[in-house]
Amino acid sequence: xxxxxxxxxxxxxxxxxxxxxxxxxxxxxxxxxxxxxxxxxxxxxxxxxxxxxxxxxxxxxxxxxxxxxxxxxxxxxxxxxxxxxxxxxxxxxxxxxxxxxxxxxxxxxxxxxxxxxxxxxxxxxxxxxxxxxxxxxxxxxxxxxxxxxxxxxxxxxxxxxxxxxxxxxxxxxxxxxxxxxxxxxxxxxxxxxxxxxxxxxxxxxxxxxxxxxxxxxxxxxxxxxxxxxxxxxxxxxxxxxxxxxxxxxxxxxxxxxxxxxxxxxxxxxxxxxxxxxxxxxxxxxxxxxxxxxxxxxxxxxxxxxxxxxxxxxxxxxxxxxxxxxxxxxxxxxxxxxxxxxxxxxxxxxxxxxxxxxxxxxxxxxxxxxxxxxxxxxxxxxxxxxxxxxxxx
Amino acid sequence: xxxxxxxxxxxxxxxxxxxxxxxxxxxxxxxxxxxxxxxxxxxxxxxxxxxxxxxxxxxxxxxxxxxxxxxxxxxxxxxxxxxxxxxxxx
Numbered sequence: 001x002x003x004x005x006x007x008x009x010x011x012x013x014x015x016x017x018x019x020x021x022x023x024x025x026x027x028x029x030x031x032x033x034x035x036x037x038x039x040x041x042x043x044x045x046x047x048x049x050x051x052x053x054x055x056x057x058x059x060x061x062x063x064x065x066x067x068x069x070x071x072x073x074x075x076x077x078x079x080x081x082x083x084x085x086x087x088x089x090x091x092x093x094x095x096x097x098x099x100x101x102x103x104x105x106x107x108x109x110x111x112x113x114x115x116x117x118x119x120x121x122x123x124x125x126x127x128x129x130x131x132x133x134x135x136x137x138x139x140x141x142x143x144x145x146x147x148x149x150x151x152x153x154x155x156x157x158x159x160x161x162x163x164x165x166x167x168x169x170x171x172x173x174x175x176x177x178x179x180x181x182x183x184x185x186x187x188x189x190x191x192x193x194x195x196x197x198x199x200x201x202x203x204x205x206x207x208x209x210x211x212x213x214x215x216x217x218x219x220x221x222x223x224x225x226x227x228x229x230x231x232x233x234x235x236x237x238x239x240x241x242x243x244x245x246x247x248x249x250x251x252x253x254x255x256x257x258x259x260x261x262x263x264x265x266x267x268x269x270x271x272x273x274x275x276x277x278x279x280x281x282x283x284x285x286x287x288x289x290x291x292x293x294x295x296x297x298x299x300x301x302x303x304x305x306x307x308x309x310x311x312x313x314x315x316x317x318x319x320x321x322x323x324x325x326x327x328x329x330x331x332x333x334x335x336x337x338x339x340x341x342x343x344x345x346x347x348x349x350x351x352x353x354x355x356x357x358x359x360x361x362x363x364x365x366x367x368x369x370x371x372x373x374x375x376x377x378x379x380x381x382x383x384x385x386x387x388x389x390x391x392x
Numbered sequence: 393x394x395x396x397x398x399x400x401x402x403x404x405x406x407x408x409x410x411x412x413x414x415x416x417x418x419x420x421x422x423x424x425x426x427x428x429x430x431x432x433x434x435x436x437x438x439x440x441x442x443x444x445x446x447x448x449x450x451x452x453x454x455x456x457x458x459x460x461x462x463x464x465x466x467x468x469x470x471x472x473x474x475x476x477x478x479x480x481x482x
Binding site: 015017065091158184 | 406410426
């Protein structure tokens with residue numbers, strides 16, 4: 001989610017600019033790379049329309065300008081139109097981030113009347129078979145139809161395709177599809193390995209060879225479509241030597257609210273051993289400015305070596321706290337993507353190990369391991385502590 | 393691109409120009425992003441409304457800020473605005 005031209009937060013607390021509302025974790029799709037937490041089945045109580053309206057008012061008053069309605073599938077919420085109308089009325093630029101499943105023309109028209117600014121539709125692949133397989137539902141033709149209707153109602157349209165080993169070789173077909181559907185922006189979002197994609201990483205991480213090929217094609221289309229469609233392609237950070245400036249810094253511009261009202265500095269942060277506040281107990285101002293959770297990794301004092309003395313710390317803030325936690329057990333460590341991290345070699349070893357699996361798959365030496373799909377049934381099993389084999 | 397001063401620019405449909413009290417500046421909003429405008433850029437953008445030609449906009453600005461010769465700066469900014477797709481000709 002690029003915020004171009006923004007000054008990043010150095011040490012003082014600047015106001016939130018991005019409010020991401022994860023309205024629900026209910027979703028008709030089951031994508032095995034979903035960025036939602038593995039514990040989605042735990043979130044039974046969703047906060048009310050009134051709670052959301054209060055949150056939007058408070059964040060807007062602090063200066064937030066971008067509002068994302070996401071999920072799960074936000075279309076599941078029956079009060080979505082009402083929330084959009086309120087958000088637009090408050091002066092937010094309103095973004096609907098959807099699979100398109102649960103949408104029809106009448107609803108797109110209602111969104112327009114409510115003042116929605118932009119719709120982003122996700123595709124799983126460029127063909128029906130793989131799209132429907134990855135989503136775990138028959139949705140491909142419907143998505144295409146929805147993309148046409150979004151354009152008919154004159155919305156700027158972002159098509160988002162999560163890229164991984166199963167679809168990366170379709171890069172050319174995927175981009176042709178986005179051209180056919182007249183996308184204004186195309187996000188080729190390399191899978192980030194958190195939540196569901198983390199437990200499926202052995203099956204999802206592309207090889208370096210695949211990446212190089214796909215990147216070349218993406219660059220060719222970027223050049224070809226200049227002025228017509230903007231293509232954003234970020235390679236998976238496992239192949240980088242420096243970490244991403246995750247969320248532009250902790251508690252710097254992003255504020256995520258989960259379906260039960262928990263406030264997070266990023267939608268993955270719930271997995272960290274840190275207590276985060278709930279909008280039912282505190283105002284957004286209290287949460288953003290004063291809560292220990294939001295101040296935990298602000299500034300630079302929390303850093304350890306090699307970050308603490310690193311000349312690049314103001315550029316990348318030491319990378320991603322969740323990635324550091326997942327791979328090293330301590331969220332205050334350097335993101336192991338960084339080749340200055342003492343844990344970087346372990347990441348390289350892991351990438352190499354996965355590369356061997358991919359090569360064996362390609363040569364048909366091994367049967368492809370099944371993916372673990374994101375659904376409530378699997379989530380309940382994970383909560384009960386059942387093993388990976390039992391999830392499939 | 394060549395800018396014709398009789399052109400009448402408007403803010404492109406997927407972008408929105410808005411005054412932000414907290415930021416104390418005009419911003420351009422677009423899908424999932426925002427650009428903060430400097431004071432002078434804001435003065436130019438707020439006059440882009442699909443009704444005024446570039447000539448008229450320059451004249452208006454030179455009336456409001458008579459101490460400056462502004463034409464070159466305005467054209468330079470408009471080039472950036474067209475190139476980013478924030479504005480288009482009506």
